[in-house]
Amino acid sequence: DQQVKQNSPSLSVQEGRISILNCDYTNSMFDYFLWYKKYPAEGPTFLISISSIKDKNEDGRFTVFLNKSAKHLSLHIVPSQPGDSAVYFCAASDAAGNKLTFGGGTRVLVKP
Amino acid sequence: EPEVTQTPSHQVTQMGQEVILRCVPISNHLYFYWYRQILGQKVEFLVSFYNNEISEKSEIFDDQFSVERPDGSNFTLKIRSTKLEDSAMYFCASYTPGTSNEQFFGPGTRLTVL
Numbered sequence: 697d698q699q700v701k702q703n704s705p706s707l708s709v710q711e712g713r714i715s716i717l718n719c720d721y722t723n724s725m726f727d728y729f730l731w732y733k734k735y736p737a738e739g740p741t742f743l744i745s746i747s748s749i750k751d752k753n754e755d756g757r758f759t760v761f762l763n764k765s766a767k768h769l770s771l772h773i774v775p776s777q778p779g780d781s782a783v784y785f786c787a788a789s790d791a792a793g794n795k796l797t798f799g800g801g802t803r804v805l806v807k808p
Numbered sequence: 809e810p811e812v813t814q815t816p817s818h819q820v821t822q823m824g825q826e827v828i829l830r831c832v833p834i835s836n837h838l839y840f841y842w843y844r845q846i847l848g849q850k851v852e853f854l855v856s857f858y859n860n861e862i863s864e865k866s867e868i869f870d871d872q873f874s875v876e877r878p879d880g881s882n883f884t885l886k887i888r889s890t891k892l893e894d895s896a897m898y899f900c901a902s903y904t905p906g907t908s909n910e911q912f913f914g915p916g917t918r919l920t921v922l
Contacts, residue, residue: 728909739812739899739913740851747909785851792909793839795853795864 699723700788702799710807715773717802719786722767726788730796731760731771734783743784744771776806810834812914814900820920821890829885829917831900840883841901841911842875844868851899857883890921 701720709715719729727748732740746753746760746769753760759772773780786799813832821827833840842854855865857875874886883902887894897918901911 730910732913737915739814739901739915742908742910742912745909787851789909792905793858793903795841795856795866796843796851796911797853798851800850 699726700786700797700799702784702786702802704802705800706803706805708805708807709776711778712775715771715776715780715804715806717771717773717784717786717804719769719771719799720767721769721788723788723790723797724767725790726797728789728792729760729762729769730787730789731758732785732787733780734785734801740785773804776804778806778808780804781806810912812900812902812912814898814914814917816917817915818918818920820922823892823921824889827887827890827919829887829898829900829919831883831885831914832881833883833900833902834904834912835881837902837904837912839863839903839911840875840877841903842885843899843901843913844896845899845916846893846896854885854898887919890919892921895919895921 730745731743734740744755744758762769783801783803785801787796815830840857845851855869856863872888876884897916899916900914903911
């Protein structure tokens, strides 16, 4: 099942610089998109979401961009901090409260 | 801040045994879910539960699996006869309609089937 794909398994970035994580999807029924952050031995923690009626949502250092025609979204983290080092998952659902379909994750390492 | 809790954090069992994984969702939430993540693979949906019944289940969720909300606070996942391939992290999540559409996840139970 490749409905949600994160093509970059890992990303290394210098502290203070921008981290850009990408996610592609194939199911045009998806209406909500979410980013989760996961540390080892913990559950996914919600970061930010966007609905298909918007193309941008911002929350502090985190901004999600949605390009619906390209079926692509991205997460920008500015500035990156060492505590941001984790695995980031993109997820999508066709309606609020419905099942989430996850991407494979991108492991981010922020170097001091 | 309210959170989803899960017990146990790690469960080791023999193949063929029954296991029950327990979750306490956030108290005012209405929708409950189980997901799992096999080592090195994606987080995958198992089942969703709303209004005391299953609302959706995946192909993985076969007759060996069942869910129950035995009281007002617990939400359980039972695997009747475990297989080696059931070894995974099992995450419970909960959600309620509001300003955000996020599902809140618990810390997970690591199930190891020997």
